[in-house]
Amino acid sequence: MANRVELTGQILATSGLRFTPAGVATVEMRLAHGSEQNEAGRPRQVVCEVEAIAFGETARKLSQSPVGSQVSLIGFLDRKSPRSSLLTVHVTDYELI
Amino acid sequence: MANRVELTGQILATSGLRFTPAGVATVEMRLAHGSEQNEAGRPRQVVCEVEAIAFGETARKLSQSPVGSQVSLIGFLDRKSPRSSLLTVHVTDYELI
Numbered sequence: 256m257a258n259r260v261e262l263t264g265q266i267l268a269t270s271g272l273r274f275t276p277a278g279v280a281t282v283e284m285r286l287a288h289g290s291e292q293n294e295a296g297r298p299r300q301v302v303c304e305v306e307a308i309a310f311g312e313t314a315r316k317l318s319q320s321p322v323g324s325q326v327s328l329i330g331f332l333d334r335k336s337p338r339s340s341l342l343t344v345h346v347t348d349y350e351l352i
Numbered sequence: 353m354a355n356r357v358e359l360t361g362q363i364l365a366t367s368g369l370r371f372t373p374a375g376v377a378t379v380e381m382r383l384a385h386g387s388e389q390n391e392a393g394r395p396r397q398v399v400c401e402v403e404a405i406a407f408g409e410t411a412r413k414l415s416q417s418p419v420g421s422q423v424s425l426i427g428f429l430d431r432k433s434p435r436s437s438l439l440t441v442h443v444t445d446y447e448l449i
Contacts, residue, residue: 256360256385256386256387257358257359257360257387257424258358258359258360258385258387258389258398259356259357259358259359260356260357260429261354261355261356262354262355262356262429263353263354263355279392288353288355288429289353290353290354290355290428292355292428292430292442292444293444294407294408294442294444295376295407295408295409295410295411296408299430299442301355301428301429301430302431303429303430303431303439304431304437305429305439310391310392311391311392311393312392313392314392327354331387331389331398332357332359332385332398332400332402333389333396333398333400334399334400334401340401340438341437341438341439342400342402342438342439345389345391345396347389347390347391
């Protein structure tokens with residue numbers, strides 16, 4: 256079942272590196288995204304904020320990127336928590352741009 | 353700026369075909385998505401509901417898919433409305449599976 260996101264954004268806020276109770280590295284971020292997309296033959300200006308989270312080695316590296324950094328993410332969507340309808344991008348790979 | 357989503361899901365609810373005040377065809381849907389993703393070297397079970405919207409020809413075709421249909425979408429993320437932090441997948445292409 257497909258679930259893949261590619262997104263470029265600017266880091267607005269970051270939790271910094273933290274660890275789950277099981278000792279897994281994690282970082283949460285809020286990103287600002289802006290782009291022009293083509294929809295039904297018309298340009299659409301997209302401006303949104305996206306919550307992102309990473310675990311393990313990706314989290315260790317991504318947590319070193321300061322607020323203001325432009326990052327290009329690859330990952331998947333999941334709900335933020337079992338009772339939330341908010342979606343979060345789980346980052347599995349990224350690069351600074 | 354990258355903003356691309358690939359997602360498979362089952363249609364839970366659909367608005368049916370509607371038209372914007374400007375006469376553009378549109379349809380809104382809620383999809384159930386379930387998959388297993390690889391995150392930090394571990395399998396993660398993803399279960400979430402995703403809001404999707406389409407416009408134009410894509411909306412005309414997608415609106416014919418009844419609740420229960422499995423669809424594979426391609427599109428982009430945008431906020432649901434200017435004052436909402438909810439994200440919606442704007443569907444630019446899809447296929448029934």
